[in-house]
Structure formats: C-alpha cells, structure tokens
Amino acid sequence: MKRPDLPNILGTLLILLYPLLIWTAHGKLEPRMLALLLVAIAAVRLLTSSLSRNFRWTGLAALGLAAPALYWNALLPLKLYPVAISAGMLALFGYSLFKPPSMIERLARLRDPNLPNFAIAYTRRVTQVWCVFFALNGSIAFATAMWASSAVWSMYTGVISYVAMGVLFAGEYLVRLYVRRQHHA
Structure with a gap:
C-alpha cells in the first residue's frame, strides 16, 4: 500500500x-x-x-x-497570490494552444493515448474555455484584492472561485458525455 x-x-x-x-x-x-x-x-x-x-x-x-x-x-x-496563480495557469494553458498539444489534450492522453480527431478538437476548445476562466478569475481576484474588503476578497478567492471551478468541471463533464455520445452513435 x-x-x-x-x-x-x-x-x-x-x-x-x-x-x-x-x-x-x-x-x-x-x-x-x-x-x-x-x-x-x-x-x-x-x-x-x-x-x-x-x-x-x-x-x-x-x-x-x-x-x-x-x-x-x-x-x-x-x-495577490490567487491572482498570480490564475495568471500562471492562464499562461500555461494559453501557451499550450500555440504549442500543441493543448493542456487538456495532454491530460486526456494520460487516460486514452489514442484520441480521435473529434476529441482533439474538443480538448482544444476546453483549453480555450479554461483560459477564459483563468482570465476572469484572475481579474476578479485582482479587483477584490485592490478595491474590496478582506472579507469580500476572502469570500471570492476562498469560496466563490472554487465553486465556479467546480461548476465548470461538472459542466464540462456533462458536455463531454454528450459529445462522446454524439460521435459514438
């Protein structure tokens, strides 16, 4: 063990x-x-x-x-640490869009090394969605760090951003099931 x-x-x-x-x-x-x-x-x-x-x-x-x-x-x-994390993740995911494979494709290939073409296109789109998420999340974290109270900053960076991330994960999973079903039908 x-x-x-x-x-x-x-x-x-x-x-x-x-x-x-x-x-x-x-x-x-x-x-x-x-x-x-x-x-x-x-x-x-x-x-x-x-x-x-x-x-x-x-x-x-x-x-x-x-x-x-x-x-x-x-x-x-x-x-500003949560801002730095979002900026770094945006850079990492964004860079992978210009130097394929995309970050989500890399993660998907850990489970299935032989991804079909539709899955590669899908993982690229999901990587783009995560880039948008990291840009928005970092911007809101920055705004709350600069102009909001510590309580608002803490609520956003310690609760709301994690809930938003979880919603994105769950939503992407449901879309993935749908896309898979469409291509296997």
Whole structure:
C-alpha cells in the first residue's frame, strides 16, 4: 500500500485554505507574520520532488509575493497570490494552444493515448474555455484584492472561485458525455 504524499497534501491544503487563513488572521497578526504562510507554501511547492516542473512556478510566485510582504509589512502582496496563480495557469494553458498539444489534450492522453480527431478538437476548445476562466478569475481576484474588503476578497478567492471551478468541471463533464455520445452513435 502506497503511503500518502504528506508534503503535497499539506501544500494543497495550505493553498485551499490560504484565503480563509489570511482573512481570519488579518488584524490579529502583522502582514509580515502572515507572509510566513506564503513562505511555507513556497517551501512545500519547491521542495516536493513529485511536483511537475510546470507547477514549480507556484512556489516561486509565493516567494516573490512573500518578499515584499515581509519587507514592507504589507497585506496587498499576500492578497495577490490567487491572482498570480490564475495568471500562471492562464499562461500555461494559453501557451499550450500555440504549442500543441493543448493542456487538456495532454491530460486526456494520460487516460486514452489514442484520441480521435473529434476529441482533439474538443480538448482544444476546453483549453480555450479554461483560459477564459483563468482570465476572469484572475481579474476578479485582482479587483477584490485592490478595491474590496478582506472579507469580500476572502469570500471570492476562498469560496466563490472554487465553486465556479467546480461548476465548470461538472459542466464540462456533462458536455463531454454528450459529445462522446454524439460521435459514438
């Protein structure tokens, strides 16, 4: 039986709970102390060997935002981490549209290496949809970080964006079933 990968689990939990932790501790701890949470995320992301090199940038982004938060004792760089994640995902998915295979096609090929042509076109379209999602999500996260209260920022980045992502996953799954059924009929 394979042991769970504790560093990856811890890193994922930290990222998922990050907005809530920032919001809860805001006003109780100095931003400089909260920046240590971002340093912990960076350490986990950079030190876990099982992570793909494509996602090591999340650790670098965390360090890049933790540094000014530590230096200036500022909260804003900490609130920009979800923006950096969305921007990085947009860049990764967008780049794959210009340097095929698309990101979703790569993921689909892990399950089925022999994708038919209709599936390749479909995965390209889904990659485009995710690009739109990351652009919108990053823009809203940026707006809430800049101009909204910490509670609004936390609600968006810690709840609403995850719900929207889940709705997109579920909707895409239903569309995929429909497309598959159309091509196999």
